Amino acid sequence: RAEDTTIKFTLGWKTQGSDAAFFYAKDNGYFKEEGLNVVIDQGEGSGATVTRIMSGAYDAGFGDVNAIIQNASTRPQDAPVMVYMMWNQPPFAIVAKNASGIKTIKDFEGHTLGGAQGTPTTRLLPVFVHKNGLDGEKIKVSNMAPNLQEPMLIKGDIDAALVFNITSYFNLVLNRQDPDKDFKWFSFGDYGLDLYSNGVMVSRKLIASNPKAVAGLVRAINKGAIAVAKDQNAAMKAALNYDNLINVDVEKRRLQYSFEKLIVSPEMKDIGVGDVKDERMARAIGFIVEGYQLTRTPTPAEVFSREFLPPRAERELVYTAN
Amino acid sequence: MPVSDIRQKVWSGALIVLFFVAWELFCLMTGMSDLVLPRPSQIFVTLFEKFPILWPHIVQTLVTTMIGFVLGVALGVALGAVIGVSKTAYDTCYPLLVGFSSIPKVAVVPIFVLWFGSGTVPAVLTSLSICFFPIVVNIATGLATTEPELEDVLKALGASKLDILWNVGLPRTMPFFFASLKVAISYAFVGAVLSETVASNRGIGNVMMTASSNFNVPLVFAGLFVLAGLGVALYVLFSLIEGQVTGWATRKDNVIAT
Amino acid sequence: MPVSDIRQKVWSGALIVLFFVAWELFCLMTGMSDLVLPRPSQIFVTLFEKFPILWPHIVQTLVTTMIGFVLGVALGVALGAVIGVSKTAYDTCYPLLVGFSSIPKVAVVPIFVLWFGSGTVPAVLTSLSICFFPIVVNIATGLATTEPELEDVLKALGASKLDILWNVGLPRTMPFFFASLKVAISYAFVGAVLSETVASNRGIGNVMMTASSNFNVPLVFAGLFVLAGLGVALYVLFSLIEGQVTGWATRKDNVIAT
Amino acid sequence: MIPLIFNGSAAGIQLACTLLVMRMQPNSEFAGEPMAAGSVPTAIELSEASVTFGRGARAVPALSKTTLRIADGEFVALVGPSGCGKSTILRLVSGLARPTTGVVIVGGREVAARAMRVGMAFQNPTMLPWMTIEKNIMLPLKIVEPFRSQFRRLRKTEFRDKANALLEQVGLKGFGGRYPWQLSGGMLQRANLCRALIHEPRMLLLDEPFGALDQFTREELWGILQQLWMTHKPTVLLVTHDLREAGFLASRICVMSARPGRILDDSSVAFARPRTVAMTFEPDFVALNQKLRAFIVDARTAAREGA
């Protein structure tokens, strides 16, 4: 039998429960079955996944589609292509402390928001403000590293934070807060910014040189995702296998959260997991072009390719929490 | 011999230029993507174009760094003097200081931010805490290795420990003090920028963070060049002072065989 | 006087313990949240409990750091010798090196990763690139300030420049070389951990990053303690060698007035 | 271009006196102290002082049970073979070293020579290399009271003039602004002497201050030193290898044995003052020299046989 094709795969961040599909696929030999040797490395952020792939250091990774849009606008030849849209709901959200008195998005005016520079949530705030008719002049944004947002929110240095809900929710839990009771969540998806977010992307070079490998990769990950949706305990075993430092309780809840809030949606039930709706994607591209003041609007085909997706029937994901 | 001095300087300048030319050529020849390593020409162009925007950030970082640096030097000299003079202080402080220095400051910045809020204060503190150690080490070593004969000159006069420190220990240590300043000033910049990266609304660290999340790699490198430039500028400044203060130590006989 | 030597060491040990007790008390009295600054006792407990899990990471970081450190020392000594001996090299390299050092290595790590992939290689390179500068500076300064009288002893014998470097320059510089090692070893750890933080699946940097994104602050601090401990252990090792090699420089007369 | 020449007349010496403007200091350190056995108070007293360097097998006994008493205002020369502990005695007196056993009393107090204003010329003229000669020489004025308090005030120029006057006297006019490494061995030694004298000390500890000088410069400086002593009567302890020098300058000459040193002989020198170089060629003087020589030869032979 021929040598396995090695694919260097970067995660979006440090090991998280929501990445379990990859670990599960690896542990159960799904990649091997496709003739692939997938090496999974931890990442530096879902935006950086794009850089890592563009530079050639990685062949594939789990990252933010909005970063692809941004790069597809300026370097269409280099930008990676999304081949499997995992999270079809945006995790971008603003979380406010109840004590700050913020009840509606109108209340952001006159308050300080903490944002991590460069994260889509922070970058898209002007679009959010514009779309919802708020006065941007009155909203103060303070920059800080992502892992400082929740502590500073709790401490009261900021009134609300521009976050990923899947990250921030559990950060608050870990900071011994009750994210549901003491905090108010404003999801971008609910306020007119109906964006896509993280998924599996590959380099154009890999698509050109080894389309079979790409298809195999997607197939294996799809299998992993569907399996994990059924059995999160097995998923956590695989994650623990990859990184024994994780906090299993929290990561399991994070995995479940990702299904509940980001993956399972009416759209997914309609078109299956991994695919996108082109008109929604076009709209999303429009938001990004507006928010990042891009000069060129890429087409959905430049950003997402459904060429490698398994047939619709194989992409029937049923989530059961256990 | 001022003529040969000038030739010397020109020669060094040429070598530095050569470095950048080599870099440029390397990038061109290997077809390096500017996402990985931009060419110096790109960087300089970006720097030039964005300079008006960068300027307030440069000032911010420079001011922060200088405050941290000055405090760091003061702390470093004081601690170095204590360690260099007292054996107990040596045995106690050195392990603690080495331990503290082995800790990446990235891990400490968040604590500063939570205590003092984001912005200038943590940047100053980070800058201070990263730059004082080389000074401590060199001052302490300089004092500990001061020739007893030199100290005896003052001791025989009944001079106090402070007198000896002031008149013998510190002057003797000057060449190595200036050496450590070169390390300290670079690290002071690193510290300030680090803190700005973690939590700040201004400063080069902030600019670089934004640029990097924008995939504007030339701007990131422009920021790095600004930092390098500031570091070198301060190095040159200290070199001038150093020339005045430590000339005695680098004397070479005017008439010397090769 | 071995008895007073022992008393000395005990005294220093007591002061170090005191430091941790003070920290513990400070946290208890101010009711500091362990999410900001855990108590040493919590940290030690975490360290103890997690030690089996931490162990392979410790080994990874230690090995990486040591490779980077050894290479850094070699590079530092070589560059320092060149800079200390040649005026042109001094004028050329110093600005470049100061410039390079003023650049936060955090910004350089991604470049290493893009070139060499994540893992050990970028960590070694980061460690190397962060730790060689203090050595360069001290070796260069030591050589430049070597008393011409000492060199004359060899010059009069018709010794080559290399002979002089080997027999006079380097031995004379040893105390400051060891001083710079103290700085270099700490920074070598910082560099390796930094790189592990950005791009690695193993090592203490990775552990700390994971822990910190889980807000497991005691584990973050356990990682910091491990780093500090490793730094101090190597410092102690070098101190022992230093005592052998540079005793001549720190001599104090056996019979001395206070 | 050494500006002073000693030619037996007192011309040079007078210049010396006008330049070395030493105010007479009442010997306040001794007011109220119990008097020593003699009528003159004791400035320096070593009682059975021994010094051993190092420990165990590598121990070097440098000085063995030395007893020496020097009255206030005496001029004592110390001669003896190389390595016998002469410099060690000076270090004991100046408080730079402590005796391993025995007692050293200086200015009525144990150990500390600080009770008295001491001027010390080290055997190896250690000038601080980062200071010009002038600044090196002014160092004692920066440290020692009462000059110290005056130093910061107006008197800096005055002090500089004083340093330069001293330099001129020892033939180093115009070298005040140079750095130590720009001077020859002999010139450094002369600068070293200036540093010992500038703060008008009550006690002078001179360790071969003229060793690196040619005979003539040396004799010139003998004259200056003698005049200085006759005017202000500081207590002087001079280590020298030159028996003529000892005879010319000292009121008492102590001969030391080979290492570990002891005082073998202690003779007074009776020649009238001011002594002249010409006197050193006179028979009486030569006889003293011969007597001392014989002593040292005996001591050396004894040491060899004892060993």
Place this chain on the structure above:
Amino acid sequence: MIPLIFNGSAAGIQLACTLLVMRMQPNSEFAGEPMAAGSVPTAIELSEASVTFGRGARAVPALSKTTLRIADGEFVALVGPSGCGKSTILRLVSGLARPTTGVVIVGGREVAARAMRVGMAFQNPTMLPWMTIEKNIMLPLKIVEPFRSQFRRLRKTEFRDKANALLEQVGLKGFGGRYPWQLSGGMLQRANLCRALIHEPRMLLLDEPFGALDQFTREELWGILQQLWMTHKPTVLLVTHDLREAGFLASRICVMSARPGRILDDSSVAFARPRTVAMTFEPDFVALNQKLRAFIVDARTAAREGA
């Protein structure tokens, strides 16, 4: 406990000879060189060599147009007032300094003294502080061929024995394992001399090698040095302030003027060898001394009046 004693007999000297086992070296450097005017080849030649330190207003002329020719195997003593440029001449000859104007030829070649195996005893005995005395003394063997190549091989013990034998000769037996700062001034100077001799140099440059020694140790070493010279005839240039020393050791004495130095007088010393200390008290010897003294006094007066 100085083990050797010079008492006029040749006992000490014989010991010296057996210990300083110097193999005769054919003076190969001169094979094929054009012969100088005399029948003996020239070892050292200074032609109108001047040295000025510094530039501009601060320039110090140290040596002015000095011409000096020393034949191979000659023993020349250089005397003169402090700061006149004696050490500078040695530095010129050893290649440590270059003349500002004029030419210095050593061993037939310009500038480089490296053509010859040179042993230099510096005025200030600079021992490397990180080495024991023994290692310091063995330094030339580590650097100079043919010893250098042998050093790494078996001969290290042999070399160490050699160093210790030399140390014993100068009275430093047992001090080989000590560090420089553990020695007294005179002991260091003796170690310094050993370092100049250990590699059996063809040319010896000695800058006041006995300055810090007492008269007896000094005379002992005179004897050793004389014997060494008589056996192997190295070219020796000795700087000294002691006219008796110059007379005892040298075949020729050059008197230098005050700074900037020139050679004022160049006299041969005719006394038969081996000379003894007793001879230095004989009238002829004393007369030579007086003659030289007069010369120097004249030169000094002239220098003063000229200034």
